Each structure stands twice: as structure tokens, then as C-alpha cells.
């Protein structure tokens with residue numbers, strides 16, 4: 001029953017003359033897949049869901065479901081169900097009647113509606129909760145009911161708008177496992193909005209990064225981590241190492257020295273970004289660059305260290321490295337840095353659009 005969703009050139013301008021809330025978004029959500037829209041506050045994530053659900057009208061662009069243009073189709077006839085950050089249950093109704101509400105509205109007899117509701121409550125691991133009043137549930141249970149209610153509508157697309165962000169870490173983890181299980185059993189088509197990279201990583205097949213209303217990059221999370229196309233994407237995923245320099249002859253020249261690049265990169269200014277997990281501290285003989293530890297932060301069993309590398313004739317560079325459990329280093333220590341060639345990625349300097357990525361330009 002899962003549908004195939006296609007957004008094409010989707011644009012929403014709220015105030016003429018002001019920057020669009022969403023600009024020219026083209027995104028495919030294949031049947032049975034889960035695509036996450038990831039972005040900072042105000043980047044246009046909810047706008048995408050509202051336009052898809054028909055709660056708002058695009059200024060330009062189209063939403064197609066299984067090839068059908070949904071322009072002018074009211075939300076309740078789009079074959080979609082939405083789960084919001086707040087569950088929005090009817091507090092005076094039982095859990096079962098909350099889940100069966102849509103079935104009752106469309107004329108299903110009470111008994112049948114309740115049987116179906118129980119079935120979906122079982123799927124979200126709330127079997128036995130049916131007769132309880134909705135107001136007696138915990139936050140996590142309420143959100144499970146909201147999910148059961150959405151699934152009971154048998155939507156062709158499930159729209160999730162930050163559904164777990166109000167839950168504490170443990171409950172959120174449980175909901176992630178539940179959603180992964182539901183995906184295996186029911187294979188729904190899911191469009192998920194989140195500002196949390198770990199959530200996008202845990203739940204989605206691919207992640208579309210939005211910044212200031214524009215799609216920055218869309219791909220599997222691993223690709224976004226390893227090969228961000230812009231500083232915005234790198235920063236959103238927690239990247240902090242940004243070394244400005246110049247690309248020439250397939251090498252990046254900066255305070256770190258002259259480093260070979262793994263990809264074909266156009267000549268000109270470019271910022272080297274590297275994931276801290278890829279950087280290791282090594283002896284001077286094996287090092288790609290040498291520097292001094294200026295900061296150590298604990299990350300559970302691991303430590304995240306910042307190493308400052310003095311540039312010859314350029315300003316110093318700061319490189320983050322995540323140490324494995326057991327490896328310790330103190331502020332002030334002189335260390336060598338190993339940055340594997342495959343971990344080196346060059347993005348355009350701030351101010352240039354992602355589309356102008358040095359990697360995408362031919363030399």
C-alpha cells in the first residue's frame with residue numbers, strides 16, 4: 001500500500017520580497033523508503049511537510065503521489081497521515097477510540113473500528129492499553145498511540161514532524177527501535193523531519209539536508225559525513241575542522257602543508273573538512289602534520305582533542321581528532337596528525353553555494 005512520493009521544484013514564499021521559506025526543492029521518496037529532512041531551525045523542514053500534506057499551498061512546484069499531481073487535493077484525500085511533535089490525542093476518549101477515530105468517522109461499525117485499533121495498538125507494543133483513558137498515558141505512550149492512529153489510516157505516505165523530539169533520550173531510543181521494526185513489518189513510505197543527525201541516521205535510508213530553504217545535499221548519511229558538499233552540511237553534522245587553503249594539481253595547500261586529495265578537485269580556494277573519527281595521533285615520523293594539543297573534551301570513554309598546527313606564512317589551523325578509548329593526551333602535548341587521504345574533503349569557502357563545490361567543478 002506504500003506510495004511513491006515525488007516533490008518537484010517545490011517553493012513557498014510567505015511574504016513577497018522576503019526570502020522563500022522553501023526554494024525549488026526536488027526530492028523523491030521511493031515507495032517503502034524513509035527519507036529524512038534534516039536542517040537547523042527555520043530551514044524550511046516543516047514547510048516541506050505542510051506542502052506535502054496539503055496544509056499549505058506551494059507558490060511554485062508540485063507534489064505527485066504515485067504519479068498523480070495532488071494540486072488542489074485536500075489533506076484528507078491525499079492518502080497521507082501525519083504525526084506531530086505533540087501527539088494531539090482526545091484526552092476524554094479511550095486509547096482504543098483515539099486510534100479507531102478515523103475508522104468511525106468514515107462509517108466503520110464501532111466493533112470493527114475497535115478490533116482494528118487493537119491490532120495497531122499491538123503493533124506499537126501497547127496491547128492491553130486500549131480501554132485506558134488517553135489522558136492517563138505517559139508522553140512516550142501517547143506518541144505510540146499517535147503513531148498507531150496514523151498507521152491505522154493505512155496511509156500511502158507517513159509524514160513525521162519531529163515526532164520524538166519531546167521525549168527523553170531513553171524513550172527516543174525506544175521509539176527509534178519501534179519505528180525500525182514497523183518499517184520491517186509494514187514497509188511504509190516515510191518522510192521524516194528532524195533537526196537531529198543521529199535520529200536521521202538511525203531511521204532513514206537517505207537524508208536531505210536543508211539550509212535556509214534550499215536543499216544542500218541528499219544521500220545516505222555515510223556519504224554526507226564523509227563527503228559533505230558544503231560547510232553548512234559539514235557543520236550540521238558536527239564537523240568542526242575547517243582548514244582554508246588552495247587547491248592546485250589535485251593537492252590542498254594550507255597551514256597543514258601540501259596534502260594529496262582523493263577526488264578530482266578544481267583549482268582555486270577551498271576549505272578542507274575532515275571528520276574527527278578519521279584523524280589519529282601518531283609519531284612525528286608518520287605524521288601528515290604536526291601541532292600542539294590546545295583542548296581536550298571528554299566524550300564518554302573517548303576524548304575529542306583539538307590540535308593547533310602553526311602555518312608557515314598562513315594563520316594556524318585547528319584539527320579535531322577523536323581518540324579511541326584508553327588513549328589519553330594532555331593539553332600542551334606536541335603530537336603528530338594522520339589524516340588518511342580518503343578522509344580529506346574540500347568544500348567551497350563560506351559564501352559560495354553548495355552547487356559551486358570544488359569537487360563538482362571539473363579542473
Ligand SMILES: Nc1ncnc2c1ncn2[C@@H]1O[C@H](COP(=O)(O)OP(=O)(O)OP(=O)(O)O)[C@@H](O)[C@H]1O
Nearest residue numbers: 014015021039040041042043044045046047048195
Ligand atoms: N506562515 C508563515 N508566515 C511567514 N513566514 C513563515 C510562515 N511559516 C514559516 N515561515 C518562515 O519560513 C521559514 C521556514 O519555516 P519552517 O517552519 O519550515 O522551518 P523549520 O526548519 O521547520 O523550523 P523549526 O525546526 O524551528 O520548526 C522560517 O523562516 C519561518 O519563520
